[in-house]
Amino acid sequence: MTARSAVRVPGALAVPPVAFLAVFAAYPLVYVIGLAFTDSTLARPLQRWTGFDNFRTALESQSFTGSLWRSVLFAVLAAAVQLVLGTALALLLRARARRPGLLGTLLLLPLVTPPVMVGVAWKLLLAPVGGALGGVLHALGLPGVNPLGSATGAFVTLVVIDSWQWTPFVMLLVYAALLGVPDDLREAAALDGAGRWRTVRSVVLPYIEPTLLSVVLLKLVIGFKVFDIVYVVTAGGPGFSTTTSTYDIQRTALQEFDVGGAAAATVLFSLLIGLVTSLVAVRRKRHEEVAV
């Protein structure tokens, strides 16, 4: 904590990360704002000032405005589902042992699976013809279903697939936090006559609340980035029911080649993300201040 120390930190060490920020944060931000206010093609960017025309295009686009709301819904739903499931798994894993062990690693594998492959696997699993789900239902004498056929079904399916991939991440972070809960705390609760569930709810979970809030924030940020499984599993459909903003922007820019419209959409999407994540960040900050 003390700033006074014999060890000197050479400023040169900050050069690579600052260069990174220039190329990967400042430049894209400035450039994308420039693209949003000008007329551009993929071949020739920034041709002439067009004011707010691109923003008008973006907001009038049938797919984009809806995609903003769908992105928020997706990120919030996915974060909520994964927080609950991940915490439950972490509690089970912690109750079992102080080390995650091989079982923990096996539970972690969905996280490292390439998301495109995750999408392909689930798509095959759910295929109306030749899919495992259909096969199982048929064997049970039940009628087949096509979860990807309806708007709600497809959206829910994407949340399920995303949760398959990301619940292990939440599990691991919460597990690590659980290892930091002092044993005396649990024992004191037990002495006070609290049962196992009561101890978890009133002592353990409040204790790791800062971690839980961090996890929610991180998961919201990650949820807004969802692209791969949308591209592979639903291609944004049926209709626009699973068109999230990232998917819509990529398609507008690199498949429809509307650079200005995509840039304006990007700016609006970034503002929205900033708004949502800062709501959680403020809550987290307040929590930290109270704790100090």
Added chain:
Amino acid sequence: MTTLEATGETVAHETAVRSPARPAARRRTTGLTALLAVIALLAAVPVLYVASLSVRSRDDVLNGGLLPSRLFWRNWPDAFRAVDLGHYIANSWAVAAGSVVLTLLVAVPGAYFTARAGRRGARLATLVLSSYCAPPVVAVLPLFYLLRNLELNNTVAGLALVDGLANVPVAIWLLDGFVRQVPKEIEEAAWLDGLGTWASLRRVVLPLISPGVAAAALICFFLSYNEFLFALSFAQDSTAQTLPVLLSLFQGDKNVEFGQQAVVSLIGVAPVYVLAVAAQRRLVAGLSSGALK
């Protein structure tokens, strides 16, 4: 973390009560192990189903069922014949390996700075982490033009560059925790012994954080190897396309070859699973270092 200490002190130190019933505790552990094993097995179903598809003929797939009625190995040689799989595998590995080198070159000095440079370090950390909050799609168009001006569009080097930069915040976030664990006294001692700042960084700090560097390298390798948005946007043809892009191209086909698609999926995922299991301790320590900070 201040919250940890604060709560810890408010609890009176009661005499520890250890659970007396040892056999009951062991039964509970066995039960939990069984329960978690079942969950792990259920979670593996999508991947196991892909494995089953990889050894089934087209007709066998369409007949439904979870398991092959007869093993059909021909999908494997057929998949290699249908596309130049070796080329895509090479691209994927080159992009991932190249990007990891770049990420570490930026993130190792960066994490030392964020962890040790007091308020300036904290400010840099905040900036780097907030850059991670912006979704990568924000950078797609600007980076497209940047790569084109550098003549790196549609090249493996270009993808490695972009992925390498994209992973810097993750690597700094992971490594910062490992640097903080190095006792300052060790560095001060090295400094008093006449080692210059740079020599002490290289010969004292770097070896001590090497487990963290390995964990960060592993995680960033996975991220680049799995990356899809940039690979799809910046690799227009097979020159630089990676395995995830190849896999996504199967989707466009009207006549989807389930078996071959399954083979490509398995080939793509196999190295990741092998690395993850082989280096499980590193992976877990690396991923959880952020939470323990």
